[in-house]
Structures are given as C-alpha cells and as structure tokens.
Amino acid sequence: MPELPEVETVCRGLNQLTQGKVILGGDVLRDSTIAHPFPVGEFLTGLKGMTICRWYRRGKYLLAALKTGMNPEKGEIIFPESPLLGVHLRMTGQLLVLPQDTPLQKHARVRLFLPDNQELRFVDQRCFGQMWLVPPQTDAGAIISGLAQLGPEPFSEDFSLEYFTKKLQRTRRPVKTALLDQSIVAGVGNIYADEALFLAKVPPTKICSDLNPQEIERLRLAIIEVLGKAIEAGGSTIRNYVSVKGVNGNYAGMAWVYNRAGQPCRVCSTTVEKIRLAGRSCHFCPRCQM
DSSP, X not given: OOOHHHHHHHXXXXXXXXXXXXXXXXXXXXXGXXXXXXXXXXXXXXXXXXXXXXXXXXXXXXXXXXXXXXXXXXXXXXXXXXXXXXXXXXXXXEEEEEETTSOOOTTEEEEEEETTTEEEEEEESSSOOEEEEEOTTSOHHHHSGGGGGOOOOTTSTTSOHHHHHHHHHTOOSBHHHHHTOTTTSTTOOHXXXXXXXHHHTOOTTSBGGGOOHHHHHHHHHHHHHHHHHHXXXXXXXXXXXXXXXXXXXXXXXXXXXTXXXXXBOTTTOOBOEEEEETTEEEEEOTTTTO
C-alpha cells in the first residue's frame, strides 16, 4: 500500500500537472470505486466544470480543493466553501496524468478529462481504492470517515515528544503494531515503520509501555527522518506504486531492512530477519535492534 512518502510524491506531481485545470467531464469504468454517498452520475456531474485549485495530502488520503472557474489558490488550508475530490489509493491504486488517447489499462477504473487532450486516470488492480465527492460547506470527515480518525502528521508540531510518549505509554501492543495505527501518527505504514525502528535501534516486538524516554525520542526523530528521505527519493516501488508520470520510487533500493530478509545488515552485516507480527511482515536486524 502506498504510504505517506508515495502519496506525498503523487500529491506534488498532481499539483505540478493538474493545478488550475478544469475537469471537463469523466467516465467511471467501475462503479464501486466511487464511494458513498453519491452515485456515479452525481459524482461526475458534481465534478464537471470544476477547477482543480490545489491538491493536499492528509495521511494517506489525497484531497483536491475545487472551485468553478477559479484560479489556483495559494496557502496551506482547504477552504470549507470549496467542494473536494477525495482519493485513497489503498493497496494498488495509481493516479496517472496521461493523454486521453493512451490505451486503457486493464485495471483502469475512473477517467477525469482535462484540457489539451489530457486526463487524470485512476488505475487500481485490486479494486480497493476509492474516490469521494465532498460537497461545499461539508466537513470532509463526515463523508470520508477515515479522515476523522487520523492522528497528527509526522512533520507537524502536534507530533511532539510529549504527545508521542503519552500515546505509547498507554498501550501494551508491540511498538511495530502501534506505528501502523493511523490514529497515533498519520501516514506511516509497514515499510517506514520497519525503517524507523531500525534507525531508532528499537526491536519491533518491544511493548510500547516498556519503551524508555530515550527510545521514544529516537523513534520519533527516526520516523521524521526516514519519511523525509523517502519523499526525496520519490517513495518506494515494491509492487504497483508509480508517480503520476509513471515513474518508480527509488527508496526501496536504499532501505535499511525492509524487504531485505536474508541479506546482511548494512551496518553490522548480521542477517536481516523477517517475522509476522499481528498479521504483517516485519523486517529487523537482531543485532542492531537488540
């Protein structure tokens, strides 16, 4: 599943290629991609004629602020009077900006037509991805329920040491499992949880409430560091992820432990191990993360 760095990379690409573009129309190739509450017809009608003012990322969600005939907006807030287009890529979703005459991929789900014979195409092999239309003057969390459950953004002031400590001290879950909880910190998934735990020298199986203050601080800083580096690398392409231009991410080739089971640790040469933890794969160095 694309995580924060991949979604952020897509968001930046969308702003580069679609900001200020008018949605001229569209075509829904799989009805279930359009989430409640609007049926396909109302979804397309609500988008037609709208200008994409700006794309935002919240956790792993993408949100486009829309206006009728409006120039791109500057600033970092989403204006409540604007309708919103919401997207979640889930496991295999891709948003691609392509010429309209590009042959349809087998798993193409939604097409939004833009000027100059361009389109924004949503491709999703596993069909778990979704798109929403949020009416103006409506709380996005009331339509996209997952938004209301998200914790702070890792790069925000709200993700403070005090906040993180309180959250971890209140649970007896393994720390790797807790990091995947989007209500604790938004956007961290399997890849970057493994990577952050390695950088922080914390074993993934350690119980959260047993972490000492130094480990919690190292982990908070490691989360910020690894996400920042992954964004610089354009994210990680493990299976399906590509940018809006169809380019693979480069972080996977420099990963410390993720997807490197059986290979030597880049620091101590000990063999990287892989276990299952709460149903998820978990990669770690048994020496560096003792």
